[in-house]
Amino acid sequence: KTPVAREGSTLAFREISLMKTPGEVLPEGYRSRVIIRWGDALFEDVPDFDPATLTPDIAARQFGVNNDFLAFLPLGDDPSRGLLYANHEYPNPHLMWTGLSEHSAAREMTDNQVAVTMASVGGSVVELRKADGAWQPVRDSQYNRRITATTPMRISGPAAGHPRLQTQADPTGTRVLGTLSNCNGGVTPWGTILTCEEGAGEIFGGDWQSAPDHALLKRYYYDDTDNDRWGWTRVAPRFSLENEPNEPNRYEWVVEIDPADPTSTPVKRTALGRFAHEGASTILAPDGRVVVYLGDDWEFEYCYRFVSTHPVRPGGAAANRDLLDEGVLFVAQFEANGQLKWIPLVFGQGPLIPENGFHSQGDVLINTRGAADLVGATPMDSPEGFAPNPVTGTVIIALTSNDDRSDPDPANPRANNRYGHLLELRPPQTVNGRDHAADTFAWEVLALCGDPATPDHATRFHPATSSNGWFTDPDNIGFDPTGRLWICTDGVQPSGHDGLYAMDLEGYGRALPKLFYAPPAGAECCSPTFIDNGATLLLGIQHPGEGAASLDLTPTRWPDFDPTRPPRPSIVAIRQVAGRSVGD
Ligand code: FEO
Ligand code: CA
Ligand code: CA
Ligand code: CA
Numbered sequence: 283k284t285p286v287a288r289e290g291s292t293l294a295f296r297e298i299s300l301m302k303t304p305g306e307v308l309p310e311g312y313r314s315r316v317i318i319r320w321g322d323a324l325f326e327d328v329p330d331f332d333p334a335t336l337t338p339d340i341a342a343r344q345f346g347v348n349n350d351f352l353a354f355l356p357l358g359d360d361p362s363r364g365l366l367y368a369n370h371e372y373p374n375p376h377l378m379w380t381g382l383s384e385h386s387a388a389r390e391m392t393d394n395q396v397a398v399t400m401a402s403v404g405g406s407v408v409e410l411r412k413a414d415g416a417w418q419p420v421r422d423s424q425y426n427r428r429i430t431a432t433t434p435m436r437i438s439g440p441a442a443g444h445p446r447l448q449t450q451a452d453p454t455g456t457r458v459l460g461t462l463s464n465c466n467g468g469v470t471p472w473g474t475i476l477t478c479e480e481g482a483g484e485i486f487g488g489d490w491q492s493a494p495d496h497a498l499l500k501r502y503y504y505d506d507t508d509n510d511r512w513g514w515t516r517v518a519p520r521f522s523l524e525n526e527p528n529e530p531n532r533y534e535w536v537v538e539i540d541p542a543d544p545t546s547t548p549v550k551r552t553a554l555g556r557f558a559h560e561g562a563s564t565i566l567a568p569d570g571r572v573v574v575y576l577g578d579d580w581e582f583e584y585c586y587r588f589v590s591t592h593p594v595r596p597g598g599a600a601a602n603r604d605l606l607d608e609g610v611l612f613v614a615q616f617e618a619n620g621q622l623k624w625i626p627l628v629f630g631q632g633p634l635i636p637e638n639g640f641h642s643q644g645d646v647l648i649n650t651r652g653a654a655d656l657v658g659a660t661p662m663d664s665p666e667g668f669a670p671n672p673v674t675g676t677v678i679i680a681l682t683s684n685d686d687r688s689d690p691d692p693a694n695p696r697a698n699n700r701y702g703h704l705l706e707l708r709p710p711q712t713v714n715g716r717d718h719a720a721d722t723f724a725w726e727v728l729a730l731c732g733d734p735a736t737p738d739h740a741t742r743f744h745p746a747t748s749s750n751g752w753f754t755d756p757d758n759i760g761f762d763p764t765g766r767l768w769i770c771t772d773g774v775q776p777s778g779h780d781g782l783y784a785m786d787l788e789g790y791g792r793a794l795p796k797l798f799y800a801p802p803a804g805a806e807c808c809s810p811t812f813i814d815n816g817a818t819l820l821l822g823i824q825h826p827g828e829g830a831a832s833l834d835l836t837p838t839r840w841p842d843f844d845p846t847r848p849p850r851p852s853i854v855a856i857r858q859v860a861g862r863s864v865g866d
Contacts, residue, residue, distance in 0.1 A: 284673050284764055284765040284787070285766070285788075286786075286788045286790075287786060287790045287791045288790055290746070290791065291786055291790075291791035291796060292786050292789070292791055293791070293796050293798075293865050294865070295310075295312070295865060296309050296310050297748060297750050297751060297797050298798065299750055300777055300778060301779065301800065302835055303800070303802070303803060303836075304803055304837075304839070305802055306799065306800065306801060306802055306854070307799065307800040308798075308799055308856065309798060311858055311860060312859070313858075313859055314821075314855070314856045315416060315854060315855050316852045316853070317417055317419065317852070317853045317855050318345050318852065319331075319841060319851070319852040320347045320402070320851045321333070321345065322344060322345045322419065323343065323421060324343055324344060324422075325421060325422050326421050326422045328343045328344060331344065333379050333847075333848060337397075338397040338400065338401040341398045341401035342430050345368070346370030346404060346430075347370055347373055347374070347399075347402040348370055348372055348373065348403070348825055349368040349369060349371075349406075349822045349823075349824060349851050350369045350466060350809065350824055351367075351368065351369040351464070351478070351808065351809050352368045352369070352809045353366070353367045353368075353467065353469045353809075353811065354366055354811055355473055361412075361814075362411055362412040362413075363409065363410070363412075364410050365409055366407070366408045366820075366853065367467075367475045367541050368405060368406050368408075369404075369464035369465065369466070369467060369477055369478075370402060370405060371464055371465055371480075372463060372512075373512055374825055375387035375391055375395065377825070377827050377848055379395060380848075388510060388512055391513055393516060396514060397517050400431040400432060400514060400517070400518065401431070401432070402430075403464070404429040404430040404431060404460065404464060405428070405429040405461070405477055405539065406427070407425055407426060407427040407429075407539075407544065409425045416855070424544065425544055426544070427541075427544040429461060429548060430460060431459070431460035431461070431514075432459050432518075433459070434458075434547060435457070435459070435547060435550055436457060436458075436547050436550070437549075438456075438549050438604065438607050439550075439551050439552035439553040439606070439647070440553055440607075440644050440647055441552035441556075441644035441648050442552060443455040444642070444648060446498075446528055446531050446648050447528060448528060449526045449532070450525075451526075458532045461477060461479055461533075461537045461548065462482045462485055462533050463533075463558075464537075465480035465559070465560055465561070466480075466560050466758060466808075466809065468561060468562035468563045468564050470564050470602070471564060471594050472597075472599050472602040473540075473541075473542065473598055473599055474539060474540045474541070474599050475539040475540075476536050476537070476551075476564070476574070477537045477539060477548075478536055478559035478561055479533050479534050479536070479559055480534075480559055480579055481503070481558040481579075483502065483503050483505070483509075483530075484508040485511065485512070485533075486504070486510065486515075486522070486530055487521060487522050487523070488522040488523035488524040488525070489524060490506075490523050493523045493524075493527040498648070501652055502530070502557075504523075510522075532550075534557060534558060535555075535556055535559070536550070536559055536562050536574075536606075538551055540599045543599070552644070553607055553609055553647065554576060554588050554606065555576065555588070556647055556648055556650050557576075557580075557583065557584075557586075557651055558578050558579050558580050559578070560578070560667070561577060561667065561668060561669070562575070562576055563668060563669035566594060566718075567718045568715055568716075568719075569593060569719070570594055571590045571591070571592065571594070571609075572605065573590075573718040573719055575587055575677060577662075577665030577667075577668040577679065578651070578665060579664055579682070580664060581664050581683075581686050581687075582661035582686070583661065583662060583664070584651075584654045584660070584661065584662060584665070585660075585662055585668060586614070587611075587612045587614070587624055588606070588609055588611050589609050589612070589719045590605050591609045591610075592608065610626050610628060612624035612625060612626050613627060613657060613659040614659060615658055616691070616692060616693035617692070621722055621723070621724060622723040623722055624720075624721055624722070624723075627647075627650065627657065629641075629643040629645070634646050634653055634656065634657070638656060640653065660693055660694075662681055663681040663682070663694045663703065664683055665679055665681055666681070666682050666756065666772065667679070667756065669759055669760075669761070670718065671761050671765050672765070673761065673763075674765050674788075675711075675715055676706050676707060676709075676716070676787070678704060678705070678706055678728065678759055678787075679704065679706075680704055680758075680769065681694065681699075681703050681704070682755050682757060683700055683702040683754070684699045685698050685700045695730070696740060701731040701732035702755045703727060703728075703729060703730045703756075704727070704728040704756055705726070705727060706787070707723045708723055708724040708725065709723050710723070710724075727742065728787075728793055729741075729742055729743050729785075729793045731743075731753055731756060732752065732754055733752055733776075733777075734747055734752055743793055743794070743795060744785075744791065744792065744793045744795075746794055747794055747795060748797075750796075750797045751796050751797055752795065753769065753775065753777065753795060754771065754775045754776055754777065755771045756769050756771060756772070757772035758770040758808050758810065759810075760809065760811055761812075762812050763812055765787065766785065766787065767784065767785050768784045768810040768819075769782070769784070769810075770807045770808055770809070770810060770821075771806070773806040773828075773829075774835075780805065781800045781807070782798045782810060783795040783796065784865055799821070799856070802826045802840035802841075802849070803826070803830060803837075804825065804826055804830045804833065804838060804849075805823050805824060805826040805828070805838075806824050807824075809821070809822045815863070816863035816864060816865075816866075817857060818856070818864070821854050821856060822851075822853055823840075823851060823854055824851050826838050827840075837849075
């Protein structure tokens with residue numbers, strides 16, 4: 283049941299103070315433990331972590347780098363076993379190895395180092411077991427698996443086989459190597475993982491302007507900056523637009539992974555559209571169809587929703603193997619009257635016709651952004667976290683920022699939106715819960731972020747928000763088992779640090795955030811995930827030490843604090859020493 287406070291917040295922890303430190307900052311009475319770090323062995327035969335002797339084969343058998351999304355899936359009925367899934371979004375060569383410069387690493391890396399970066403991104407599946415109250419990875423578990431930038435995958439759904447997905451290596455347009463820029467994600471009701479490819483433009487090299495599909499590349503923000511950022515074209519020529527002009531079209535999808543079957547082939551589900559997928563949060567509509575909420579994390583891009591054609595069937599992954607291949611992708615249009623209309627992106631409907639360059643549903647999906655442009659979708663201020671509250675069924679959207687906005691609209695109400703905001707959507711209530719498949723929702727602004735003490739910021743938080751509690755740039759969101767909202771910011775903020783904030787959504791404490799956690803200097807915390815009925819909070823700690831020089835931070839070597847080892851992105855488990863639920 284959702285707690286409702288008459289005064290103050292229902293969140294009982296003592297708020298921490300803003301600070302930059304080489305380590306973590308937690309409220310009094312809380313402890314954090316590292317569960318797994320970049321470079322930890324998933325298998326017994328893997329040598330101890332040593333960046334100097336890393337090879338791609340070793341890296342592909344270790345926990346990857348820069349974990350973002352994480353998920354925990356119970357394993358059978360045993361409360362002391364589970365599977366951890368984590369995304370590994372991108373490499374930081376200059377933090378992985380000494381002697382590389384931040385901006386020239388692509389040139390400075392050896393070919394071996396380049397190949398190691400390709401083996402260190404993607405995802406990890408790791409079995410966890412609880413021993414003496416602490417979750418620990420199980421080496422050599424039959425479930426342990428690494429997904430990398432070279433793992434074979436299948437392409438399915440309406441765009442599979444499309445000529446624009448065909449390459450020299452794959453004339454069928456249905457087989458692709460690897461997944462890229464895996465940011466956030468989701469878990470399906472049948473126990474599989476959805477990992478999201480959030481853009482690929484910086485990975486590809488070569489001349490985009492002379493590519494045959496250059497208008498599509500332009501709409502997907504290919505430009506002259508940050509190309510071939512990690513030197514991958516040197517060891518994988520398919521990442522050069524001149525060699526394989528269609529290769530970019532094979533990324534920016536949602537990929538489904540069955541973590542319970544380590545031999546399964548991950549599948550790129552084209553029905554969920556192609557754009558800078560931030561995440562993919564799922565919920566069931568009252569009739570049993572699955573609804574997936576999808577944000578395109580870029581300034582002036584859109585909020586999407588997928589609704590499956592068929593209801594979810596009992597029987598887990600095997601019974602729902604192709605459920606995400608059939609359904610309708612919708613894009614959001616926010617209206618001034620507090621209504622949100624979901625507009626279907628279906629070939630042949632409205633402007634999605636050959637005269638406008640759309641000859642099939644595959645064309646609509648490969649150029650999802652172009653399709654959404656034509657139907658009158660509302661351009662948003664960089665949608666990141668976008669997820670239904672499992673307790674109340676309302677849907678929260680975190681819009682990070684958009685300082686290029688000059689024309690405010692009702693759902694993006696500030697020009698020069700440097701600080702971001704939160705929206706709350708209300709699908710219509712039915713006797714069987716909220717109807718996430720309905721054509722129309724209600725919506726309202728939940729908070730306008732920034733410093734309430736600075737009138738220029740024009741914030742809208744609860745008036746009791748403290749000088750530590752305000753935040754900017756909301757990114758990943760999560761809900762505790764009572765339906766309270768937990769928000770991670772998007773890296774180091776104007777406040778001087780990244781943080782995890784919590785707020786009530788009901789009662790007096792609605793939109794009254796409190797600062798719960800600050801990660802080590804330069805890191806951002808990601809994907810707040812509650813397990814053990816709320817007694818444990820799992821948190822991803824991405825890129826500790828990043829940007830230390832420019833941010834005037836003390837360089838950190840968290841979590842080992844060993845001068846011979848780099849800082850290591852990790853997953854931590856946070857608990858109250860007294861054992862009460864996190865936040866209570
Ligand atoms: Fe990878 Fe949108 O953050
Ligand atoms: Ca993010
Ligand atoms: Ca983040
Ligand atoms: Ca981000």
